Amino acid sequence: MAAKTDKRVIVFDTTLRDGEQSPGASMNLTEKLEVARALELLGVDVIEAGFPITSPDDFEAVRAIARHVSRPAVCGLARCVPLDIDRAAEAVLHAKHPRIHVFLATSKIHRQYKLRKARGEILRLAVEGVRRAKAAVCDVQFSPEDAARTEPEFLARVVEAVIDSGATTVNIPDTVGWATPEGFHALIDYLFDRVPNISKTVIAIHCHDDLGMAVANTLAAVQAGARQVEVTINGIGERAGNAALEEVVMAFKTRPDAFGGCATGIKTELLHVTSRLVSRVTGLAVARNKSVVGENAFAHEAGIHADGVLKKRTTYEIMDPKSVGLAKSKLVLGKHSGRHQFRQRLKELGFRLTHKDVDTLFFGAFKELADRKKEVFDEDIVALVESEIVRQPETWRLCGFQVATGTGGMPTATVELEERATGRRLRDAATGDGPVDAIFRAFERLTGVTLKLEDYQIRSVTSGKEAQGEVRLEARRGDRLISARGVSTDILEASAKAYLGAINRLVARKKVTKGKARRARR
Ligand SMILES: [Zn+2]
Numbered sequence: 001m002a003a004k005t006d007k008r009v010i011v012f013d014t015t016l017r018d019g020e021q022s023p024g025a026s027m028n029l030t031e032k033l034e035v036a037r038a039l040e041l042l043g044v045d046v047i048e049a050g051f052p053i054t055s056p057d058d059f060e061a062v063r064a065i066a067r068h069v070s071r072p073a074v075c076g077l078a079r080c081v082p083l084d085i086d087r088a089a090e091a092v093l094h095a096k097h098p099r100i101h102v103f104l105a106t107s108k109i110h111r112q113y114k115l116r117k118a119r120g121e122i123l124r125l126a127v128e129g130v131r132r133a134k135a136a137v138c139d140v141q142f143s144p145e146d147a148a149r150t151e152p153e154f155l156a157r158v159v160e161a162v163i164d165s166g167a168t169t170v171n172i173p174d175t176v177g178w179a180t181p182e183g184f185h186a187l188i189d190y191l192f193d194r195v196p197n198i199s200k201t202v203i204a205i206h207c208h209d210d211l212g213m214a215v216a217n218t219l220a221a222v223q224a225g226a227r228q229v230e231v232t233i234n235g236i237g238e239r240a241g242n243a244a245l246e247e248v249v250m251a252f253k254t255r256p257d258a259f260g261g262c263a264t265g266i267k268t269e270l271l272h273v274t275s276r277l278v279s280r281v282t283g284l285a286v287a288r289n290k291s292v293v294g295e296n297a298f299a300h301e302a303g304i305h306a307d308g309v310l311k312k313r314t315t316y317e318i319m320d321p322k323s324v325g326l327a328k329s330k331l332v333l334g335k336h337s338g339r340h341q342f343r344q345r346l347k348e349l350g351f352r353l354t355h356k357d358v359d360t361l362f363f364g365a366f367k368e369l370a371d372r373k374k375e376v377f378d379e380d381i382v383a384l385v386e387s388e389i390v391r392q393p394e395t396w397r398l399c400g401f402q403v404a405t406g407t408g409g410m411p412t413a414t415v416e417l418e419e420r421a422t423g424r425r426l427r428d429a430a431t432g433d434g435p436v437d438a439i440f441r442a443f444e445r446l447t448g449v450t451l452k453l454e455d456y457q458i459r460s461v462t463s464g465k466e467a468q469g470e471v472r473l474e475a476r477r478g479d480r481l482i483s484a485r486g487v488s489t490d491i492l493e494a495s496a497k498a499y500l501g502a503i504n505r506l507v508a509r510k511k512v513t514k515g516k517a518r519r520a521r522r
Helices: 029-042 056-068 082-092 108-115 119-136 152-164 181-194 214-223 245-254 268-282 303-311 339-348 355-373 378-389 435-447 491-521
Strands: 010-013 046-050 073-079 098-105 139-145 169-174 202-207 228-231 331-334 375-377 396-404 412-419 424-431 452-460 469-477 480-488
Touching (some): 010 245, 098 108, 119 139, 181 202, 181 214, 202 214, 214 228, 268 378, 331 355, 396 491, 435 491, 469 491, 480 491
Parallel strands (some): 010 046, 073 098, 202 228
Antiparallel strands (some): 469 480
């Protein structure tokens, strides 16, 4: 229940459901659990963990997240179909605060072409769906899909009926990114006017960014009285994505005058680290100029701007970089830094790791890096820990490689891999268009896996000539798009790690799919 005058806005995060639907963004269970834990630390109120009916993997992920987090509500998505709802109920059963989210399209175009159902039938199914979910859990959310294109008077009837049936949250989605801020504000206003029982529910909004207005539409709806925002980290999601959590949250924080003092429970100091985590596990890079969390969001290039910021930060900076967890890059550790210093710095950077994990997984790698690089910056530590945390189950490990290249020559790479299951070492060589291509071809010869490289990017993690290079790539095999990254002080090694990571990822997925097929036959 939320009145228009309430100041607290509920943050419903759908990074793990809508966000995961972005092409190339799928996450494995370990990655999902890590993101869920990060979202809990960040302070989101509801985690939409998945769509349990769609696959056994999705079901397992929702169930695992339900057990894994305790403060936020854990929500499973379902169509207004008994089987969907029962499956969602089973998945969220063990959550401390379970929620079921049922949806049904209400717009004319969806009714006519997708569902082939008349208005009366839609109303009946919506009511039955909410009742069925309500029999399983107290906290039930309903979404009239494509609400932004639904006839307002019919939308009002649906909203009233589902509230009567027990929906504790009613979400008004702009499923296709069609709305404008004024239009959406007017629609929410209309609902508050026309739906007599609206004060018994929380009105939520869910906006897509097809025209770049997702955040603006979300904020307009809050001004009109909505009190739950459905958002994703970095704005990832179907097509052009969803409203970005970090942007909505920082708008409230930076402009309380414009949004009536509305606020969320988000710990904004964790925005940057959470953004990095999601980018890493999904492989979707954050644009440098992305609001709030982009690399350039707080960089001042123009002389006049830089000079102004030095004199007084607020001349050109409306947000304090520290408030979103961005600290200036500084020299923190070196060759002689001890375990305790390293652990302490990890903690300050937002990693929650056990002493044992730090010692066994990261300390050796840190020492090795400090030997190679002398000066170790915060970004280096983040890159190092990130590459270890979500290490994929490895089928092959890189033992070493050697490259011969030069102008006019024939770039040649020799690589050695270890097959993890058997411990067998394999070695082969290949030529290519360049040294990176030669390494990739040698991997293909050894593993028998051929990938089509769709995107390949190198950037430096920190500045200076000893900086670590980060390689991100996207590779395709059939209809599978796989993202991977590799970090090293040597860009050829970073490229090799990224490509082998993509191969390992592809092979790991195949095993899961086979396992699934076996289960289905039983
Ligand atoms: Zn959506």
